[in-house]
Amino acid sequence: MTGRIVLRWSGVASIEGDMLERVRRDVEAAFALPTDLVIVDGLPPDSLDVRRCQHSSTKLLRWILTSMPPEATKVVGITDVDLFIPVLTFVFGEAQVGGSAAVVSMARLRLLANGRTAAPALVETRLLKECLHELGHTFGLVHCPDNGCLMSRSNSVLEVDQKRTAFCRDCRQRLRRLQEEGKNHER
Numbered sequence: 001m002t003g004r005i006v007l008r009w010s011g012v013a014s015i016e017g018d019m020l021e022r023v024r025r026d027v028e029a030a031f032a033l034p035t036d037l038v039i040v041d042g043l044p045p046d047s048l049d050v051r052r053c054q055h056s057s058t059k060l061l062r063w064i065l066t067s068m069p070p071e072a073t074k075v076v077g078i079t080d081v082d083l084f085i086p087v088l089t090f091v092f093g094e095a096q097v098g099g100s101a102a103v104v105s106m107a108r109l110r111l112l113a114n115g116r117t118a119a120p121a122l123v124e125t126r127l128l129k130e131c132l133h134e135l136g137h138t139f140g141l142v143h144c145p146d147n148g149c150l151m152s153r154s155n156s157v158l159e160v161d162q163k164r165t166a167f168c169r170d171c172r173q174r175l176r177r178l179q180e181e182g183k184n185h186e187r
């Protein structure tokens, strides 16, 4: 497998302890690709929607794309601001299907269904799941009907918690094929 993944933190508050480093290590293992962690200050100048008090995930994605590290083939922006796309109240993240960039927000992952703060270990598992999900999209995977699969669509934290931290057999096979095809295109 060739390629290099970059996890790129750009948030408002500081991140909990070594969470990002552990997520980096797990992403590296999941895709068998070298994965780096980059910390970037600030957010794009145009992503905040003052009326909604949320950031446009599409604008964040565009910003991430304009500053791709040259060695990276996939970049996942991780942020703590709440993200939206116009038709939805919020999104956990957004990705270019078959592209090179994705974005994941921790804002909702930090909360329990009753609005209280989730334990750090749970937040970390959720963040890993969402990073793997969005990266799956960038490799060309689409949503999966298996509720337990990483590629199933999540509309709530309960649905995120329902997923295993693994792709189902079908998605795993498809991912392997897509990664192989990507490698052939690079030749």
Ligand SMILES: [Zn+2]
Pocket (backbone or CB within 6 Å): 133, 137, 143, 152, 153
């Ligand atoms: Zn998705």
Ligand SMILES: [Zn+2]
Pocket (backbone or CB within 6 Å): 144, 145, 146, 149, 150, 151, 152, 167, 168, 169, 170, 171, 172
């Ligand atoms: Zn699946």
